[in-house]
Amino acid sequence: MLDKIQFLLSLQIIGFCIFGGATLLLRAGDNRAKRILGWGMFLWAFLAAIRLSVNLYLHKPKEAFHPDILIMGALVTATLACYVIEVLRPGFLTCKRFFLFISPVVFGGLAYLTYRLSGGEIHTYYSIREVFEYLNMDVLLRMTVFLLTLFYMILPVYLIARYSKDFNVFLAENVSDPEEYDLEWLRKTMIILIVLYGFYLVLLLTNTPLMYVIDKTVLLFVWYYFFYKALFLKVVVLEHSFKSGWDLPYQEDDNDDDEHRVLSKRYAEEVSAWFEREKPYLREDLRLTDLQRIFPISRSYLSQLFNRELGQSFSDYVNQFRIEESKLLLRGGALSMGEIAKKLDFSSQQHFSRQFRTVTGMTPSEYVRSLR
Numbered sequence: 001m002l003d004k005i006q007f008l009l010s011l012q013i014i015g016f017c018i019f020g021g022a023t024l025l026l027r028a029g030d031n032r033a034k035r036i037l038g039w040g041m042f043l044w045a046f047l048a049a050i051r052l053s054v055n056l057y058l059h060k061p062k063e064a065f066h067p068d069i070l071i072m073g074a075l076v077t078a079t080l081a082c083y084v085i086e087v088l089r090p091g092f093l094t095c096k097r098f099f100l101f102i103s104p105v106v107f108g109g110l111a112y113l114t115y116r117l118s119g120g121e122i123h124t125y126y127s128i129r130e131v132f133e134y135l136n137m138d139v140l141l142r143m144t145v146f147l148l149t150l151f152y153m154i155l156p157v158y159l160i161a162r163y164s165k166d167f168n169v170f171l172a173e174n175v176s177d178p179e180e181y182d183l184e185w186l187r188k189t190m191i192i193l194i195v196l197y198g199f200y201l202v203l204l205l206t207n208t209p210l211m212y213v214i215d216k217t218v219l220l221f222v223w224y225y226f227f228y229k230a231l232f233l234k235v236v237v238l239e240h241s242f243k244s245g246w247d248l249p250y251q252e253d254d255n256d257d258d259e260h261r262v263l264s265k266r267y268a269e270e271v272s273a274w275f276e277r278e279k280p281y282l283r284e285d286l287r288l289t290d291l292q293r294i295f296p297i298s299r300s301y302l303s304q305l306f307n308r309e310l311g312q313s314f315s316d317y318v319n320q321f322r323i324e325e326s327k328l329l330l331r332g333g334a335l336s337m338g339e340i341a342k343k344l345d346f347s348s349q350q351h352f353s354r355q356f357r358t359v360t361g362m363t364p365s366e367y368v369r370s371l372r
Contacts, residue, residue, distance in 0.1 A: 017045035040079035084156035268309035
């Protein structure tokens with residue numbers, strides 16, 4: 001019974017990956033990250049199909065560390081790592097860098113193919129214990145590909161942990177609602193996938209059918225969540241291209257001469273007056289680059305203008321106006337909090353409440369009660 005459930009779960013994984021991959025590719029447009037993940041889901045469907053074909057007979061022992069599964073698994077995790085890189089640094093993965101990044105998997109697969117075609121000794125293993133009973137080239141090549149898989153799984157978590165803080169600062173200076181671009185969900189999801197992979201390795205020692213079913217079920221739900229978040233994740237559209245390197249756009253230092261300070265103050269006054277007059281904070285997905293259409297100055301200069309002259313990041317400055325506008329709407333009483341959050345382009349009612357509390361020291365509900 002449990003083997004049949006595993007079989008049905010495998011079919012569901014294949015179907016979901018084909019559907020998810022096609023959906024991401026159709027909705028990707030110019031979004032390279034979605035295109036990479038879309039092809040990655042097709043690869044995962046192919047991996048699941050290989051797994052199913054290797055262990056087609058349900059009542060026979062499951063083959064462990066099959067070379068085809070190992071190589072495809074490494075390719076899938078490499079594609080996931082490419083997705084994370086593209087989200088963090090759009091445009092960094094040129095064709096040359098992409099093929100260089102996945103080349104260890106390609107060379108590992110070619111090395112194993114060469115070994116197989118040259119008549120090398122190949123064994124079939126049904127547990128990790130059996131793998132370590134042999135120390136030949138077959139085992140070494142499989143373990144090399146396995147270690148590559150671990151590397152490609154751990155790398156995205158490291159990149160997000162290492163660079164997400166700088167990325168969040170960059171977002172705060174360029175978009176009005178950084179939470180819509182938050183990558184914390186991605187870090188947590190990658191950690192869960194690593195844990196599930198480790199759990200799968202433990203299962204190879206026990207070969208317990210019930211644990212296999214639980215592992216596949218949880219994995220399927222994690223991938224549903226990953227697909228949903230990736231499908232609706234906004235990607236920052238930048239003038240800056242990361243093709244030239246990994247670093248974020250360089251912030252030029254202002255000159256400290258009197259003429260420059262006077263000019264900065266004048267621009268700051270013009271920006272403040274424009275915000276009061278035109279209310280751009282009511283626009284959906286307001287970005288710093290939108291201001292460049294109004295004020296003929298560079299993005300880095302505008303960013304410094306907010307931080308130095310107005311004393312806030314771009315996102316904090318916009319949120320301050322949105323919160324003041326929300327107070328007027330709350331006093332009017334015509335709209336619910338959810339409607340106000342949507343009208344002012346907050347990502348959710350919860351996010352609106354958090355931002356309101358940050359600015360005013362009280363929640364929207366507490367503010368309404370204070371008016372009575």
